[in-house]
Amino acid sequence: MAGERRRATAVDVARLAGVSQSAVSRCFTEGASVSAETRGRVLEAARRLSYRPNAIARSLTTRRTNLIGVVMGDLDGPFQPYLFETLTRGLASRGRQPLLVRGDPADALDGTAMAALDYQVDAVVVTAGSVSPAAVRGLMALGVPLLLYGRAVEADGVDSICCDNPLGARLVAQALVAAGHRRIAYLGGRPTAFSEQERGSAFRAALAELGVPLIAVGEGDYSYDSGHRETLRLLAGPDRPDALFCGNDAMAFGALDAARTALGLRVPEDLSIVGFDDVPMAGWPSFSLTTIRNPVDEIVAMLLDMLERRLADPDAPPVLHRPPPLLVRRGSARL
Amino acid sequence: MAGERRRATAVDVARLAGVSQSAVSRCFTEGASVSAETRGRVLEAARRLSYRPNAIARSLTTRRTNLIGVVMGDLDGPFQPYLFETLTRGLASRGRQPLLVRGDPADALDGTAMAALDYQVDAVVVTAGSVSPAAVRGLMALGVPLLLYGRAVEADGVDSICCDNPLGARLVAQALVAAGHRRIAYLGGRPTAFSEQERGSAFRAALAELGVPLIAVGEGDYSYDSGHRETLRLLAGPDRPDALFCGNDAMAFGALDAARTALGLRVPEDLSIVGFDDVPMAGWPSFSLTTIRNPVDEIVAMLLDMLERRLADPDAPPVLHRPPPLLVRRGSARL
DNA sequence: CTGAAAGCGCTTACAG
DNA sequence: CTGAAAGCGCTTACAG
Numbered sequence: 293m294a295g296e297r298r299r300a301t302a303v304d305v306a307r308l309a310g311v312s313q314s315a316v317s318r319c320f321t322e323g324a325s326v327s328a329e330t331r332g333r334v335l336e337a338a339r340r341l342s343y344r345p346n347a348i349a350r351s352l353t354t355r356r357t358n359l360i361g362v363v364m365g366d367l368d369g370p371f372q373p374y375l376f377e378t379l380t381r382g383l384a385s386r387g388r389q390p391l392l393v394r395g396d397p398a399d400a401l402d403g404t405a406m407a408a409l410d411y412q413v414d415a416v417v418v419t420a421g422s423v424s425p426a427a428v429r430g431l432m433a434l435g436v437p438l439l440l441y442g443r444a445v446e447a448d449g450v451d452s453i454c455c456d457n458p459l460g461a462r463l464v465a466q467a468l469v470a471a472g473h474r475r476i477a478y479l480g481g482r483p484t485a486f487s488e489q490e491r492g493s494a495f496r497a498a499l500a501e502l503g504v505p506l507i508a509v510g511e512g513d514y515s516y517d518s519g520h521r522e523t524l525r526l527l528a529g530p531d532r533p534d535a536l537f538c539g540n541d542a543m544a545f546g547a548l549d550a551a552r553t554a555l556g557l558r559v560p561e562d563l564s565i566v567g568f569d570d571v572p573m574a575g576w577p578s579f580s581l582t583t584i585r586n587p588v589d590e591i592v593a594m595l596l597d598m599l600e601r602r603l604a605d606p607d608a609p610p611v612l613h614r615p616p617p618l619l620v621r622r623g624s625a626r627l
Numbered sequence: 628m629a630g631e632r633r634r635a636t637a638v639d640v641a642r643l644a645g646v647s648q649s650a651v652s653r654c655f656t657e658g659a660s661v662s663a664e665t666r667g668r669v670l671e672a673a674r675r676l677s678y679r680p681n682a683i684a685r686s687l688t689t690r691r692t693n694l695i696g697v698v699m700g701d702l703d704g705p706f707q708p709y710l711f712e713t714l715t716r717g718l719a720s721r722g723r724q725p726l727l728v729r730g731d732p733a734d735a736l737d738g739t740a741m742a743a744l745d746y747q748v749d750a751v752v753v754t755a756g757s758v759s760p761a762a763v764r765g766l767m768a769l770g771v772p773l774l775l776y777g778r779a780v781e782a783d784g785v786d787s788i789c790c791d792n793p794l795g796a797r798l799v800a801q802a803l804v805a806a807g808h809r810r811i812a813y814l815g816g817r818p819t820a821f822s823e824q825e826r827g828s829a830f831r832a833a834l835a836e837l838g839v840p841l842i843a844v845g846e847g848d849y850s851y852d853s854g855h856r857e858t859l860r861l862l863a864g865p866d867r868p869d870a871l872f873c874g875n876d877a878m879a880f881g882a883l884d885a886a887r888t889a890l891g892l893r894v895p896e897d898l899s900i901v902g903f904d905d906v907p908m909a910g911w912p913s914f915s916l917t918t919i920r921n922p923v924d925e926i927v928a929m930l931l932d933m934l935e936r937r938l939a940d941p942d943a944p945p946v947l948h949r950p951p952p953l954l955v956r957r958g959s960a961r962l
Numbered sequence: 963c964t965g966a967a968a969g970c971g972c973t974t975a976c977a978g
Numbered sequence: 979c980t981g982a983a984a985g986c987g988c989t990t991a992c993a994g
Contacts, residue, residue, distance in 0.1 A: 301988085313988085344745050345745065346745065348692060352681075367708040373703075385739065391724060394716060411724065412681060412682070433677075573851075577889065578884050578914075646980080648981090662979055681970090685972055689986085
């Protein structure tokens, strides 16, 4: 196999099969009319030449690329990889190619990120916390269908899906209070994140309604390290909390390690810790984290449906879905 | 903002700027000759129309897409996401777009995976354990430059880079024996994986050379769950091992949890556990895993250089790099 | 059912 | 430096 320099084109196949190039094209387009005999000869010639239609050329003529821009931030926590995995597999199984667009929660999209959009993606899906609100506005101005995961935005041609964060926070507040906790602390994620804003304020509101004060608040950035660091700080004072709700699982893991290993506390006897997301690791025996399940599979499935719908009709009215999360009781909280 | 249905093309810009379409094109191509005045008018018109060259059309004419196929498997362990993250960022920073190709270690690449290659990727990089050897051969037959990470293959036009697994395994064997361990067990990963074959056989060989027997062997699949399960089995017998080398960190975490939580053993007093990869989590206090550092950053940097070189000269002789790993001593092993 | 031809939006010799 | 034109590899009316 000399690794032929040039791939075969439809013209090559046509020549070999003794038909027109149009006939070749028809054999590779759904529902085009070709006689059985022609199709047979074309397919055989194509096979011999290892011919496959050039998707770039096809995209140029059809003005559809089948490429979906996927805006994502760092894959550095345990949650993002799972989401990304599920999303890209789902896309592929529906015959769409995910083209990566690297975001940065702090910035608008830079040039190298925007370059991906020059490939004429049919739509772009923005994943949780991957970019700033300003970047989302920039994307909206592009006139490309936008699907937002993890934040709610009201605009034409923009569909959003976002776990019901307020409900999740409320479930935690209620369970904690019902179990008798009265010295409750909250460890928030990146303050600019939509999820953090919803979770933080709903948690406060729910506690207030229940007549239980929030006695301490930490400010993390959704990372393990920030969870570890802030927990050390929150537990340093004299009036130590008896429960800590963390804005995501990664911080909760940091909190667990800080409480148990660094401070020598017993969890959940001395301190209840609750996370948010329910990543696979939350079930590992070393963590056994009580947490709120962010229904990723369900969210991705809905997102894919929203995408098909939007692709079929760019002018369809925007939709916003808020799938409900669930409290998962494990060993890290006395509930 | 009515979300204009049609993006501006070079012809639109040319009309607005009062120049030819060729002139517009030249303003967007590196090193083309355009007068300062023309360039100014074109750029201004382009700005007003939010014009950016259509990368699909450009790809068709230049026969270069700047798209790099990235073949990857599941992102379900802690190692793959970090690798993927580093690789795709590196690609993007060099102006190349990563196009995902989903692999499956057990299968050849299926149709939906191959569909990505119809986009005329300039090269494909295959990441560790993402596909079967048969799939790699299929990719080689395509005549597209191939870069292999995590396995060594000798062939024209195929470059490989792969951590020096035998060295890593030897480092572990030597350190364990030097520290006095004499009842050593090995927990392997997926038997069909290139890395497993190298690590497993080098570990055996090194122990044999040192005159220390391998008293037990487990067969996992690189997952946390398999590490947990196999460790329970390995530690069940009467002549319990005093050291366990795991084929990757994920299994080592499972082993740690099994030993400590399920079996109530002390690590490293009762049992030394060593992993392979040094994922970020290995440094978390709950694990404090002694492990072999797989130099991902270095590997990705080399991979990107290999890519540029291969793109510049498709006929360059194939290269094979084997960067050395490093033993990282933490708390999970008595060394 | 089939072929000739136009056109998708660019780049790049080729003349000037 | 600049424009007219060919060509990249397809799809899709349009005639037949």
